[in-house]
Amino acid sequence: MxxxxxxxxxxxxxxxxxxxxxxxxxxxxxxxxxxxxxxxxxxxxxxxxxxxxxxxxxxxxxxxxxxxxxxxxxxxxxxxxxxxxxxxxxxxxxxxxxxxxxxxxxxxxxxxxxxxxxxxxxxxxxxxxxxxxxxxxxxxxxxxxxxxxxxxxxxxxxxxxxxxxxxxxxxxxxxxxxxxxxxxxxxxxxxxxxxxxxxxxxxxxxxxxxxxxxxxxxxxxxxxxxxxxxxxTGVGNCHVYVDAAADPGMAVRIVTNSKTHRTSVCNAAESLLVHRRVAGTVVPAILRELGAAGVTVHGDEEMEAYAEAAGVAHVPITAEDDDTEFLSLDISARVVDDLDAAIAHIQEHTSGHTEAIVTDDRAAARRFTTEVDAAAVMVNASTRFTDGGEFGFGAEIGISTxxxxxxxxxxxxxxxxxxxxxxxxxxxx
CATH class of the missing domain: 3.40.605.10 (Aldehyde Dehydrogenase; Chain A, domain 1)
Structure with a gap:
């Protein structure tokens, strides 16, 4: 040293x-x-x-x-x-x-x-x-x-x-x-x-x-x-996981808001995970909205294929992307097999700031809020709500992880x- x-x-x-x-x-x-x-x-x-x-x-x-x-x-x-x-x-x-x-x-x-x-x-x-x-x-x-x-x-x-x-x-x-x-x-x-x-x-x-x-x-x-x-206080590698039981329209709104509402802040989403069972219907709609906002998708093979079909800018995901706080119009994106895989991925790559699940399955939501270790865990809400003002605290001095x-x-x-x-x-x- x-x-x-x-x-x-x-x-x-x-x-x-x-x-x-x-x-x-x-x-x-x-x-x-x-x-x-x-x-x-x-x-x-x-x-x-x-x-x-x-x-x-x-x-x-x-x-x-x-x-x-x-x-x-x-x-x-x-x-x-x-x-x-x-x-x-x-x-x-x-x-x-x-x-x-x-x-x-x-x-x-x-x-x-x-x-x-x-x-x-x-x-x-x-x-x-x-x-x-x-x-x-x-x-x-x-x-x-x-x-x-x-x-x-x-x-x-x-x-x-x-x-x-x-x-x-x-x-x-x-x-x-x-x-x-x-x-x-x-x-x-x-x-x-x-x-x-x-x-x-x-x-x-x-x-x-x-x-x-x-x-x-x-x-x-x-x-x-x-x-x-x-x-x-910590960096925000925040994930949004779209579960098999997610309402498609809600998923599109939450992912888009979490990523694009303001990219330069720590509560912006940097990673997207989608359950394989609904990827074929939900991912194209999400990517169209992200693409319209100018987002580049750092995707696994399946996500890249969806992005190509939707005409959305994309690059192959790297190991570093999974841990990156982009603070820009970029997002890492993966298709996962199930809730277990989503939680395991988040546990490995979370910065402990904010993690979100979109689901109508109350049991899945309970597992997510119980097992995911972060300062804030969202159910059917944008990651952008992790904020002192939004929580009713007035101004905030920072977000502790x-x-x-x-x-x-x-x-x-x-x-x-x-x-x-x-x-x-x-x-x-």
């Missing part, structure tokens, strides 16, 4: 200074009432929405720079903010304000035989670091969820969104200060490049939690190099930890 270049002292001190100020801000946030936090979230939303034209101007700088550097189309899509998207981002803050405050919630409690009253209550994490790529909406989502859950956030966005992130954070910090709160509740690492990210990941004792959000390489780097606890503390879309409760409060009247042990 190649030794890492040491983090320059000036970069480490730059990050640690921000983290120290964030810890002070976090203590202030932890004392706020729900009404105070909700009012602040409203102020942030108003500030972002009012400055939408300026945010779009900054975003245009990022897009122009990204195109000149050959940034992939799927990343450009994630990066893009128009005024409608800016309003959506602002509305997400208002939705978070409308949600129950998790801080102070009693998770469990009891009175012991000796009279001690014990209860486990939710409390903020403290300082949360976010390391992410070309998703400026994450900048606002993370700030809003952090504020509502009583946490200060330190943001390390990708260089592709540097201008947009700087404008958004400047707006939110000004709104916080005008509202009588510390602007250090929201912080952006705008200097230091990748070294600043490394310093954030290793600021144990100053930063309480790091959440990576992006591609496989970014997530792997954060998980392996961080000394701060990490909640691992790990099994500790948080799994699936992460929102307010996942940004809290707990403490035990024990009250007595003089008991001794």
């Amino acid at each position: 190649t030794a890492q270049t040491p983090i320059p002292d000036d970069v480490r001190e730059y990050v640690h200074d921000i983290a120290r100020r964030a810890r002070v801000a976090a203590r202030q946030l932890a004392l706020l009432t729900r009404a105070e936090k909700d009012a602040a979230l409203g102020a942030l939303a108003d500030a972002v929405e009012a400055a939408a034209p300026h945010v779009v101007d900054a975003n245009r700088e990022d897009l122009e720079r990204g195109r000149s550097r050959g940034l992939a189309e799927n990343l450009l899509d994630r990066l893009t903010l128009d005024e409608a998207r800016v309003r959506t981002v602002a509305d997400a803050l208002r939705q978070v304000a409308a949600l129950p405050d998790p801080v102070g919630e009693v998770v469990r409690g009891s009175t012991l035989a000796n009279g001690l009253q014990i209860r486990q209550v939710r409390v903020p994490m403290g300082v949360v670091g976010m390391i992410y790529e070309a998703r400026p909406n994450v900048t606002v989502d993370a700030a809003g969820l952090g504020l509502k859950s009583g946490n200060a956030v330190i943001l390390r966005g990708g260089s592709a969104a540097a201008s947009t992130n700087a404008r958004l954070v400047s707006l939110m910090r000004a709104a916080l200060e005008a509202h009588g709160l510390s602007p250090d509740a929201v912080n952006l690492l705008s200097e230091g490049g990748h070294d600043a990210g490394r310093a954030l990941m290793t600021a144990r004792g100053l930063v309480d939690l790091v959440i990576p959000r992006g591609g496989a390489s970014l997530i792997r780097t954060v998980v392996t190099e961080s000394t701060v606890p990490v909640i691992e 790990q099994k500790l503390h948080a799994r699936g879309p992460m929102a307010l409760p996942e940004l809290t930890t707990t403490k035990w409060v024990v009250e007595g009247d003089g008991q001794i042990r």
Whole structure:
């Protein structure tokens, strides 16, 4: 293993200074009432929405720079903010304000035989670091969820969104200060490049939690190099399995929506499996819809034959395709013998994000939801529903594919930890 270049002292001190100020801000946030936090979230939303034209101007700088550097189309899509998207981002803050405050919630409690009253209550994490790529909406989502859950956030966005992130954070910090709160509740690492990210990941004792959000390489780097606890978000090699008992029209709608609704996101379908018994009737209809949307099918021999007959772009499937998160108008596709084969294939190739079955057979659906190991399992629904907003959580901080503390879309409760409060009247042990 190649030794890492040491983090320059000036970069480490730059990050640690921000983290120290964030810890002070976090203590202030932890004392706020729900009404105070909700009012602040409203102020942030108003500030972002009012400055939408300026945010779009900054975003245009990022897009122009990204195109000149050959940034992939799927990343450009994630990066893009128009005024409608800016309003959506602002509305997400208002939705978070409308949600129950998790801080102070009693998770469990009891009175012991000796009279001690014990209860486990939710409390903020403290300082949360976010390391992410070309998703400026994450900048606002993370700030809003952090504020509502009583946490200060330190943001390390990708260089592709540097201008947009700087404008958004400047707006939110000004709104916080005008509202009588510390602007250090929201912080952006705008200097230091990748070294600043490394310093954030290793600021144990100053930063309480790091959440990576992006591609496989970014997530792997954060998980392996961080000394701060990490909640691992994951890539989305999501499958849709069309069972023998599937309604054909429903199968076409779900597969098409899962794949083509928005290709650059982690909950888009990347793999299609179809039961052999219905392949002859269902596959041609599915492929016609996918082909009309410009999808290229990476198919086994049977799928290629169907694609050829339907006039749909196709290439032979490779072993790598079965594990690929394409994030583009591509999909791997196979005909499988039965439900057992579908589950076995998914178990081998899933990224643990979202898996879907289309079936009218309740027993098949129960087996699928029981045996498939993923953060979200869909029955007769598009994979695109794995989303904090769609689940009613408001914005989301990410989608966790790990099994500790948080799994699936992460929102307010996942940004809290707990403490035990024990009250007595003089008991001794």
